Amino acid sequence: MAKYVFVTGGVTSSLGKGIIAASLAKLLQARGFRVTIQKFDPYINVDPGTLNPYEHGECYVTEDGAETDLDLGHYERFLNIHTSQANNVTTGRIYQTVINKEREGAYLGKTVQVVPHITDEIKRRIQLLGQSGDYDIVITEIGGTVGDIESLPFIEAIRQLQWELPEENICVIHLTLIPYLRAAKELKTKPTQHSVKMMSENGVHPDIIVCRTEEPLTNDLKRKIALFCNVKPNAVIEAMDASSIYEVPLEMLREKLDVTCLNKLNISGYKEPDLEKWKLFLDKIKYPKSKITIGLIGKYIELQDAYKSILESFIHAGAINEVKVVIQNIHSEFITPENVSEKLQGLDGMLVAPGFGERGIEGKILAIQYARENNIPFFGICLGMQMSVIEYARNVLGIEDAHSTEMKKNAAHPVINMMEEQKKIKMMGGTMRLGSYPCEIKSDTLAYKIYEKNHITERHRHRYEFNNDYLEQFNENGMIASGINPSTGLVEIVEVPSHSFFIGVQYHPELKSTVENPAPLFVAFVAAAKVFNEKRVVQKVAATAIS
Numbered sequence: 021m022a023k024y025v026f027v028t029g030g031v032t033s034s035l036g037k038g039i040i041a042a043s044l045a046k047l048l049q050a051r052g053f054r055v056t057i058q059k060f061d062p063y064i065n066v067d068p069g070t071l072n073p074y075e076h077g078e079c080y081v082t083e084d085g086a087e088t089d090l091d092l093g094h095y096e097r098f099l100n101i102h103t104s105q106a107n108n109v110t111t112g113r114i115y116q117t118v119i120n121k122e123r124e125g126a127y128l129g130k131t132v133q134v135v136p137h138i139t140d141e142i143k144r145r146i147q148l149l150g151q152s153g154d155y156d157i158v159i160t161e162i163g164g165t166v167g168d169i170e171s172l173p174f175i176e177a178i179r180q181l182q183w184e185l186p187e188e189n190i191c192v193i194h195l196t197l198i199p200y201l202r203a204a205k206e207l208k209t210k211p212t213q214h215s216v217k218m219m220s221e222n223g224v225h226p227d228i229i230v231c232r233t234e235e236p237l238t239n240d241l242k243r244k245i246a247l248f249c250n251v252k253p254n255a256v257i258e259a260m261d262a263s264s265i266y267e268v269p270l271e272m273l274r275e276k277l278d279v280t281c282l283n284k285l286n287i288s289g290y291k292e293p294d295l296e297k298w299k300l301f302l303d304k305i306k307y308p309k310s311k312i313t314i315g316l317i318g319k320y321i322e323l324q325d326a327y328k329s330i331l332e333s334f335i336h337a338g339a340i341n342e343v344k345v346v347i348q349n350i351h352s353e354f355i356t357p358e359n360v361s362e363k364l365q366g367l368d369g370m371l372v373a374p375g376f377g378e379r380g381i382e383g384k385i386l387a388i389q390y391a392r393e394n395n396i397p398f399f400g401i402c403l404g405m406q407m408s409v410i411e412y413a414r415n416v417l418g419i420e421d422a423h424s425t426e427m428k429k430n431a432a433h434p435v436i437n438m439m440e441e442q443k444k445i446k447m448m449g450g451t452m453r454l455g456s457y458p459c460e461i462k463s464d465t466l467a468y469k470i471y472e473k474n475h476i477t478e479r480h481r482h483r484y485e486f487n488n489d490y491l492e493q494f495n496e497n498g499m500i501a502s503g504i505n506p507s508t509g510l511v512e513i514v515e516v517p518s519h520s521f522f523i524g525v526q527y528h529p530e531l532k533s534t535v536e537n538p539a540p541l542f543v544a545f546v547a548a549a550k551v552f553n554e555k556r557v558v559q560k561v562a563a564t565a566i567s
């Protein structure tokens with residue numbers, strides 16, 4: 021029977037529940053347990069797929085095509101496992117299930133209520149992965165902050181589970197903030213006391229309190245929190261701000277979060293954690309041998325969470341290349357023919373980001389042209405790939421009005437077109453081409469050199485595609501399709517062999533990059549940018565010597 025750990029949040033949002041949950045899972049995994057994490061989100065959207073990145077950051081996509089919260093990305097990157105639709109449940113999905121059942125008549129004339137029907141459905145979903153027999157421990161992160169109206173049914177479901185299951189099968193961790201008042205030079209525990217009190221009023225008492233803090237907690241302070249919040253002193257865990265999220269598992273190990281949790285679950289006889297590979301990775305990100313600058317060209321750059329998986333993939337790829345990847349965020353909306361070279365000239369590589377809609381696309385096209393003409397390593401993902409196709413059509417093939425039908429419905433030359441199966445679709449939620457699909461890579465191409473195999477699978481999230489009516493024209497004029505979906509013929513990868521590194525992919529390689537298995541495309545792109553940077557340095561030195 022699986023055991024259940026819950027992670028709730030108090031005082032404010034954005035305390036990093038996902039990272040704490042993933043770090044705990046990492047430690048338990050390193051001690052030999054079979055662990056998974058799931059996230060329960062209290063909003064009414066059925067999934068975050070219809071949410072603007074400004075609202076909710078990146079929408080993460082799993083192998084099975086679920087559009088999920090970005091915390092699932094952290095889970096996969098830390099644990100090197102695949103998650104699925106079952107790992108992310110929202111209030112919307114819970115209600116949808118209950119309402120559908122009510123319409124089917126499944127409640128036999130009963131009044132359908134939050135308690136017990138909604139809470140029953142929450143409990144069923146909480147235990148779904150645990151009952152599969154695949155896991156020893158299931159960690160459930162509850163989104164939002166304790167005290168929110170919308171979190172209440174979830175807290176109530178935990179209360180009922182605590183009552184139904186043996187005590188040693190549940191551990192509740194409450195992540196809270198201990199603010200530091202600079203003027204008073206003091207850490208304050210009152211908000212945490214209130215937050216724990218509020219939880220207790222709802223019938224759930226935390227077993228462990230993890231305290232986010234900018235300053236170290238003294239033993240006295242830990243004792244005070246323990247006393248007022250009614251937990252054992254060793255169950256107050258300090259979580260100082262870390263320089264990298266990948267440091268947090270080691271910090272939690274030092275604070276014994278995992279051991280305290282295992283004790284509560286009455287599990288003994290576990291082994292010392294095997295974190296050798298993890299530590300090696302950390303050393304590499306802490307002590308890089310050189311530095312490169314990559315331009316991230318997108319329209320959501322004010323909000324770092326919008327490109328979370330891309331940024332993390334660069335950290336993984338940087339570590340393996342022993343180089344620090346400095347990301348320069350460049351807003352595509354503000355790139356003009358006049359300023360393009362000034363904005364992009366210092367870059368060692370350029371990644372044009374995924375996205376939707378018209379805003380900022382002409383800037384992306386200008387940036388791609390600059391990268392192509394100046395032999396700067398270029399990597400386009402999804403919309404970034406589509407824009408590279410439009411750029412090539414306009415500036416090399418001479419098709420001046422080449423466009424995507426996403427931006428121009430009746431384009432005379434729709435080199436990017438809506439996928440046939442998408443044309444009938446009316447509902448927006450969960451209807452894109454989503455999840456993992458195979459791709460056949462042609463030998464003797466850059467893509468083959470990168471993946472070192474012909475058959476790969478990658479994850480997708482799009483409605484538009486390369487228009488194969490133009491394929492021959494592209495192939496004959498220097499942009500080739502090096503990766504194709506074997507059953508539909510859909511172009512998955514384009515590249516320009518005459519360029520040092522120019523590749524665009526319809527899929528999202530960033531979604532499969534983990535600490536243990538960095539995405540090959542990112543590794544190769546960073547390596548190409550490193551070579552470009554070294555050449556630039558040599559050229560600069562030579563130029564200075566001449567002058």
Ligand code: GLN
Pocket residue numbers: 373374375376377401402403404426481482483484485
């Ligand atoms: N908007 C494009 C499409 O739907 C690209 C999507 C993306 O970048 N994820 O095809």
